[in-house]
Amino acid sequence: MSTVYFDGRQEKRVERYTKFWQKDLISESEADIKNRLDKYTDVANGLFHFSCRRLRRAQTTRRSGYYDGATELYEYGWAESFHFSRFYEGEGFAASLARNQHYLAAYMGLRPGMKVLDVGCGVGGPARGIARFSDVQIVGINNNEFQLGRARRYTEKAGLSDQITYVKGDFMKLSEQFGDNSFDAVYAIGATVYAPTWEGVYGEIFRVLKPGGVFGVYEWCMTDAWDPSNPSHKELARQIEFGSGIPELRTLKVARQAMKNVGFQIEHDEDLAARPDEMPWYYPLEGDIWKAQTAWDYFTIWRMSWSGKLVTHSVVKSMEWFGLLPKGTWEVGESLKVAGDALVKGGQTKLFTPMYFMIGRKPAVANCGAVRY
Numbered sequence: 001m002s003t004v005y006f007d008g009r010q011e012k013r014v015e016r017y018t019k020f021w022q023k024d025l026i027s028e029s030e031a032d033i034k035n036r037l038d039k040y041t042d043v044a045n046g047l048f049h050f051s052c053r054r055l056r057r058a059q060t061t062r063r064s065g066y067y068d069g070a071t072e073l074y075e076y077g078w079a080e081s082f083h084f085s086r087f088y089e090g091e092g093f094a095a096s097l098a099r100n101q102h103y104l105a106a107y108m109g110l111r112p113g114m115k116v117l118d119v120g121c122g123v124g125g126p127a128r129g130i131a132r133f134s135d136v137q138i139v140g141i142n143n144n145e146f147q148l149g150r151a152r153r154y155t156e157k158a159g160l161s162d163q164i165t166y167v168k169g170d171f172m173k174l175s176e177q178f179g180d181n182s183f184d185a186v187y188a189i190g191a192t193v194y195a196p197t198w199e200g201v202y203g204e205i206f207r208v209l210k211p212g213g214v215f216g217v218y219e220w221c222m223t224d225a226w227d228p229s230n231p232s233h234k235e236l237a238r239q240i241e242f243g244s245g246i247p248e249l250r251t252l253k254v255a256r257q258a259m260k261n262v263g264f265q266i267e268h269d270e271d272l273a274a275r276p277d278e279m280p281w282y283y284p285l286e287g288d289i290w291k292a293q294t295a296w297d298y299f300t301i302w303r304m305s306w307s308g309k310l311v312t313h314s315v316v317k318s319m320e321w322f323g324l325l326p327k328g329t330w331e332v333g334e335s336l337k338v339a340g341d342a343l344v345k346g347g348q349t350k351l352f353t354p355m356y357f358m359i360g361r362k363p364a365v366a367n368c369g370a371v372r373y
């Protein structure tokens, strides 16, 4: 019997997150990848065993996961929006995250009154930003109960509960949950990379969009320069996967083809990380406080520095020991460190992008429902 905690974090098994990866990431086999793809919800949202007695006042059987452990670390170390963004010199960290969201909303042509789906909405940071910017009605879907609870709380505090609602669900079953032709627009920020196949999730998005509707996505991809037969390239991808709870990273060519395969007309596609920005998207992860663009950002960047990480991880370990944080949080923090270093390397070498930007249109007369991936 496992446990569901009062805040939505859940326990099902004692197995650890790391069991899905070989210790030596370079020796990963096709079978390991297939196993992760088969258990894609477990990889992101189903792995942690919590021993916190204070949290144990709870009901019965369901799951917890990577995001039960990582969510508070993301919020503390980054923001309520769990995505990367482009920076211009002098631009503050929060302003840059907001600009990245507004860029997507503007490109998609979101207009007041539209019904919009946020796929893999996290704790709702982007939904709140886009709701304010575009005056649209948003439904956020996420399969992590803990994040949904926080999303609802923050949204109520922001006075946006009449504009944004949140539902629990799997983005591989959107049409089952919402029905075909339900939304004017759909967006996904750094979330659909968790899907076992892009055809699967893009196909579901295609179905729930009304004919003529628009889909905008910031996708995490390996770039076309990435060569899986090169051991160091392969290891880089595995480190990002392991540190971020992603079953398998794929190339942007595969993402573009998947959009076409499910029926989208691609109106724009571009790797925004390839733009010659003076401040690269990964600069906050480098932990170099001298690069902070505003006084407030010193603290954000410091948290990513070696001393910041040392302090965070010592505090997390102690809180875990005293039962104030779920067991496993420290271990997720360790995997996040692996991801941080690998993401910087991926950015510097341009082998990885967290912002392959695609805008797809469902044709006004679409053969919806013919193909299910």
Ligand SMILES: C[S@@+](CC[C@H](N)C(=O)[O-])C[C@H]1O[C@@H](n2cnc3c(N)ncnc32)[C@H](O)[C@@H]1O
Binding pocket: 041, 044, 045, 067, 080, 081, 082, 083, 119, 120, 121, 122, 123, 124, 125, 126, 141, 142, 143, 144, 147, 169, 170, 171, 172, 188, 189, 190, 191, 192, 194, 195
């Ligand atoms: C990196 S976070 C991005 C969150 C949000 N888009 C943001 O930018 O703040 C990825 C999100 O995808 C969600 N997710 C992963 N697999 C999912 C699935 N199968 N169905 C629904 N949501 C999923 C995770 O729970 C998490 O909230």
